[in-house]
Amino acid sequence: MKKDGVKIIKTTTWSPGPGCHGGCGILVHVKDNKVIKVEGDPDHPWNQGRLCSRCLSMTQYMYHKDRLRKPLKRVGERGEGKFEEISWEEAFDLIEEKMKKIRDDYGPESVIFHQGTGRDIGGWISMLAYAFGSPNWMFGLSGISCYTPRLMMMSITQGDFAVVDASQWLEKRYDDPEYKIPETVIIWGQNLPATCPDGFFGHWYVDLMKRGTELIVIDPRCTWIASRAKIWLQLRPGTDAALALGFIHVMIKENLINMDFIEKWTNSPHLVRTDGKIPVFLKEKDIREDGSDLNFVAHDAISGDFMIWDTTAQAYDKTGVKASMDGAFNITLANGSKASVKTVWTLYKENAEQYTPKKVEDITWVPAEKIRQAARMYAKAKPGALHWGLPIDTIPSTVPTSQALNHLWCLTGNLDIPGGNAIARYAFDVVTYPYHSGGAILSLPPEVMNKRIGIHDYGCIKDFRAWAQPDKVLEQIFSGSPYPIKGMWIQTANPIACTGMEPQKWHKAIKKLDFTVCVDLFMTPTAMLCDVILPAATFLEKDSLKAWWVPLNAIKKVVDVEECKSDIEINLELCKRFMKDFPFPNTRVLFDSLLKSAGITYQELCDNTWMLPPEGHPSKPYLRYERGLLRPDKKQGFRTPSGKIELFSSWLEKWGLDPMPYHEEPPYSHISTPDLFKDYPLILATGRRMGPFFHSEHRQIPWLREQQKEPVLEIHPDTARKYGIEHGEKVCVENWLGKITVKALVTPVIHPNVVMAEHGWWFPEKEGREPSLFGVWDVNVNQLIPMGHEGKAGLGAPIKSMLCKVYKAKG
Amino acid sequence: MTEYGMLIDYEYCTGCKTCEIACKQEYERPAGKVGGVEVTEFVHTLPNDKLFITNIPHFTRACVFCAGRVKQGLTPACVKHCMARVLTFGKIEDLVKLIPEKRKAILWTKG
Ligand code: SF4
Ligand code: SF4
Ligand code: SF4
Numbered sequence A: 001m002k003k004d005g006v007k008i009i010k011t012t013t014w015s016p017g018p019g020c021h022g023g024c025g026i027l028v029h030v031k032d033n034k035v036i037k038v039e040g041d042p043d044h045p046w047n048q049g050r051l052c053s054r055c056l057s058m059t060q061y062m063y064h065k066d067r068l069r070k071p072l073k074r075v076g077e078r079g080e081g082k083f084e085e086i087s088w089e090e091a092f093d094l095i096e097e098k099m100k101k102i103r104d105d106y107g108p109e110s111v112i113f114h115q116g117t118g119r120d121i122g123g124w125i126s127m128l129a130y131a132f133g134s135p136n137w138m139f140g141l142s143g144i145s146c147y148t149p150r151l152m153m154m155s156i157t158q159g160d161f162a163v164v165d166a167s168q169w170l171e172k173r174y175d176d177p178e179y180k181i182p183e184t185v186i187i188w189g190q191n192l193p194a195t196c197p198d199g200f201f202g203h204w205y206v207d208l209m210k211r212g213t214e215l216i217v218i219d220p221r222c223t224w225i226a227s228r229a230k231i232w233l234q235l236r237p238g239t240d241a242a243l244a245l246g247f248i249h250v251m252i253k254e255n256l257i258n259m260d261f262i263e264k265w266t267n268s269p270h271l272v273r274t275d276g277k278i279p280v281f282l283k284e285k286d287i288r289e290d291g292s293d294l295n296f297v298a299h300d301a302i303s304g305d306f307m308i309w310d311t312t313a314q315a316y317d318k319t320g321v322k323a324s325m326d327g328a329f330n331i332t333l334a335n336g337s338k339a340s341v342k343t344v345w346t347l348y349k350e351n352a353e354q355y356t357p358k359k360v361e362d363i364t365w366v367p368a369e370k371i372r373q374a375a376r377m378y379a380k381a382k383p384g385a386l387h388w389g390l391p392i393d394t395i396p397s398t399v400p401t402s403q404a405l406n407h408l409w410c411l412t413g414n415l416d417i418p419g420g421n422a423i424a425r426y427a428f429d430v431v432t433y434p435y436h437s438g439g440a441i442l443s444l445p446p447e448v449m450n451k452r453i454g455i456h457d458y459g460c461i462k463d464f465r466a467w468a469q470p471d472k473v474l475e476q477i478f479s480g481s482p483y484p485i486k487g488m489w490i491q492t493a494n495p496i497a498c499t500g501m502e503p504q505k506w507h508k509a510i511k512k513l514d515f516t517v518c519v520d521l522f523m524t525p526t527a528m529l530c531d532v533i534l535p536a537a538t539f540l541e542k543d544s545l546k547a548w549w550v551p552l553n554a555i556k557k558v559v560d561v562e563e564c565k566s567d568i569e570i571n572l573e574l575c576k577r578f579m580k581d582f583p584f585p586n587t588r589v590l591f592d593s594l595l596k597s598a599g600i601t602y603q604e605l606c607d608n609t610w611m612l613p614p615e616g617h618p619s620k621p622y623l624r625y626e627r628g629l630l631r632p633d634k635k636q637g638f639r640t641p642s643g644k645i646e647l648f649s650s651w652l653e654k655w656g657l658d659p660m661p662y663h664e665e666p667p668y669s670h671i672s673t674p675d676l677f678k679d680y681p682l683i684l685a686t687g688r689r690m691g692p693f694f695h696s697e698h699r700q701i702p703w704l705r706e707q708q709k710e711p712v713l714e715i716h717p718d719t720a721r722k723y724g725i726e727h728g729e730k731v732c733v734e735n736w737l738g739k740i741t742v743k744a745l746v747t748p749v750i751h752p753n754v755v756m757a758e759h760g761w762w763f764p765e766k767e768g769r770e771p772s773l774f775g776v777w778d779v780n781v782n783q784l785i786p787m788g789h790e791g792k793a794g795l796g797a798p799i800k801s802m803l804c805k806v807y808k809a810k811g
Numbered sequence B: 001m002t003e004y005g006m007l008i009d010y011e012y013c014t015g016c017k018t019c020e021i022a023c024k025q026e027y028e029r030p031a032g033k034v035g036g037v038e039v040t041e042f043v044h045t046l047p048n049d050k051l052f053i054t055n056i057p058h059f060t061r062a063c064v065f066c067a068g069r070v071k072q073g074l075t076p077a078c079v080k081h082c083m084a085r086v087l088t089f090g091k092i093e094d095l096v097k098l099i100p101e102k103r104k105a106i107l108w109t110k111g
Helices: A058-062 A088-106 A122-132 A148-158 A204-210 A240-253 A259-265 A344-353 A357-364 A368-380 A398-411 A459-463 A470-479 A503-512 A567-578 A587-598 A602-608 A650-654 A674-679 A717-722 B018-026 B067-071 B077-081 B092-101
Strands: A006-012 A025-031 A034-040 A072-074 A083-085 A111-115 A137-139 A161-164 A184-188 A214-218 A231-233 A271-273 A296-299 A306-310 A328-332 A338-343 A384-388 A421-424 A487-491 A515-520 A532-535 A544-546 A552-555 A682-686 A712-715 A730-734 A739-746 A754-757 A802-808 B004-008 B037-045 B051-059 B087-091 B106-109
Touching: A006 A552, A034 A058, A034 B018, A034 B077, A072 A088, A088 A111, A088 A487, A088 A515, A088 A532, A088 A567, A111 A122, A122 A137, A122 A487, A122 A567, A137 A470, A148 A161, A148 A398, A148 A650, A161 A384, A184 A204, A184 A368, A214 A368, A231 A368, A240 A344, A240 A357, A240 A368, A240 A398, A259 A398, A271 A296, A271 A344, A296 A338, A338 A344, A357 A368, A368 A384, A384 A398, A459 A650, A470 A503, A544 A587, A552 A602, A567 A587, A587 A602, A674 A802, A712 A730, A717 A739, B004 B051, B004 B092, B018 B037, B018 B077, B077 B087, B087 B092, B092 B106
Parallel strands: A111 A137, A111 A487, A184 A214, A184 A384, A214 A231, A487 A515, A515 A532, A682 A754, A712 A739
Antiparallel strands: A006 A025, A025 A034, A072 A083, A072 A532, A161 A421, A271 A338, A296 A306, A328 A338, A544 A552, A682 A802, A712 A754, A730 A739, A730 A802, B004 B087, B004 B106, B037 B051
16 A cells, blocks of 8 residues: 555556557556556566556546446347447346357357457457357458467477567566577568567567667568668568578578588478479388388488388487488388489478579569578577568468478577577466467367368368368358358457458348347447447456466456456356356366466466466476477477478478478469559558557547547558659548548658558547448458458468559549 | 756657657646657658658657656656656756767757
8 A cells, every 4th residue: 555545556467458469567556446547567577667558548448438338238220329238147148048049049159259369368268169169269360360370380390389589588688697689680570669469579679679689670661670670671562481482592502501400400301202293201101011100201321221210209210320411312112112202401402492582582572682681691690580470471371481481590590599589388388378279278079179160171270270260250151051150259359340351241241140249348340230248347357367478477356447347257157157067166266277287376376476487397498499398208309290390391291281381472463463453553551550559449548549540541652643642631542342541641661562551440439320330431441351362271361462552532 | 857857869769659658647638738748750761762760759848857756766757668768867967977878869958
């Protein structure tokens, strides 16, 4: 207790409220049960006392006059805006009745559980979906184009995720003697000071710059951080894989790779058959009748014999050997026939050989000489690190692109070293946000999981991520095949304004369903269409926990705001109603069970507020592959099929995808669609971050909204002149799918052939009822981006590389 | 507070505008009117055609140099929260001594 009756409480952030991916430590000033001020906690190693504008606006957010404070039930037509306040008991009864009816009539899989981006929801919404019995837990962005592609690719390449090491695992941070400041960081497609993505605090890069880190920035826009970089590469949107392959080409040619690391830790010596239509691994079973399908084959440079890489023993079947890195061989198979094989490394070099700087310049618009300079600067850095952003996900070629970028830190040996790309696991292995259904709080039997939408279309949707594939979900809502979709539970998502590409279709889809619920903090264009709306609590009004990646953080309930309830409590109550013998009577029991792997209770976590994993724990760096900390069998190496970093990927081979990285032209471009390009000659990119807002949120928060009143289209002065557009004028942005009208921001920061439109806009102050829906249709750029263009793996979508034309709006 | 000043290491100011909101929260200033600090972005095309972006925080007439906080031994709200840690508050004579160490700085005084 402080003077004037003000209490100061130490806690940490996650959504809802700031919106972002959270992790900052804060001090909350409370007076008379009301939050009066929020400040940064100087003792928290993550933000060290700082706090950005969204958390500093929390008082305006929590006590906003428009906040939903009571459950609402629709009484008029859908979208008519007629709602009636009901009690929580009535709301739960109504939801239970309606959803159970769908379950009885059509089966539990007929309800979709729809979430937005990765915040404090994954654990709780999957719990609800599975308690109800539906395998269709979904993130609605086309191609699941947000981090999942990169996570998937890291997981199958190196068995674990990785992020840049900005000393976030160390309590003393940059001053810890174990830490090394990266000499060079590549920032690939992210405007870092405006964002805190993927378990990372953007301004850590400013800390590093002041301590000597040099930057290479790859971005079609000149951001602040790009203007501070040693080298800025202004590439054509969607051609990132070609650029990365150009780097790899130069690094191999000029011998700038870490050959010791590659020989020891990658699958480069394993043999691949090259006599078929597509290259496939040679397995032990191919050369020995009783051979295993899990073991690989290599060539011994000493004896000239072939040998088996035994994946169980994580060793060759012979001793005193040296695996050949290079070479093409003929081998006799078990059935007596001959096959030609090459080492992965030989194939890999042949693949990279094609991507000469000149060829890459033609694809990417980045001058060949700059590609060479950047590749050298990164490869020579000790340590060097690579930070990648959302544009790697929001393209249909996301799989080969993520793969090529992941290889950059593997080929240079920058994996899991201080100041490199450190392997990132959930602190203490506590899962608050599951990726695979394995990590979820509840589970469903395989025959039910088998009904998950998309798993029969895409191998990696089946094997990697537990979500339903959203493009296929939307298709199925209209087709009703193989089974009908009748209900949708929407929580932390606003598909009409934000996550939905072709929102026109999502609008029809939501209205077509028998029953829809939206859980949110404000009325949104999406909530306006729903049957029941539940008022959610901010992070200051709920108990929760976070482990993404470190530290393990406690989120503590500080106050109540009227009848708002936390997402967790809402879901827990409904779980009890949907599932017999639901095992968690309350959130405490649930949290204690999630914290088992940390060996503490929720109360103990709250007493500490945050905890970093100790030395020797698998969730603490460095060099864990050497120390046997990554694999369940405690052997050295990685959690991949071969136990090695897979430059030629077993999983991609299994899924029928190209096992090595390659360039794939964006689906709409001057090359792919020259006819469309004649009418729509500008590349339309979207999704760049806006400091004061998180996606579609915060447009009603006065201190944030005054920073930017309306959406803009960034257009280069030369391009604006060509189309007779003046700065600040209203312009139409149009293509064959739709049209929006926004203000032109004429600026040299954007490439002359590209325009950048902001996403997530709607106007809480405008008419909410249909047809206006808060003015969303005037400005939502997603109307120009299609659904159903997911990449070959079911991941990625053309969100950053559409085509459009721009002209002065009339009147 | 005339002997006090604000040293701005503007080279690293990212334009995140945290300082603006930190001030507005501290003094419960309404939206729509300027608070104690306002940050302006300059996008310059240099003579060699290189683009360069500079952000400059401007301390306005509404800035009170957080007299109340300073009296309690706290740093000003904007200084505390600055995401890039580019603001240093102190006695002018002390700040002047810091300038040669700083790469690029503005010393803001109130007179
Ligand atoms: S990054 Fe900003 S919005 Fe996100 S938790 Fe930290 S202070 Fe809050
Ligand atoms: S010193 Fe205090 S009053 Fe002045 S701008 Fe900063 S926070 Fe506002
Ligand atoms: S908070 Fe710091 S970095 Fe951000 S705009 Fe203000 S002075 Fe610049």
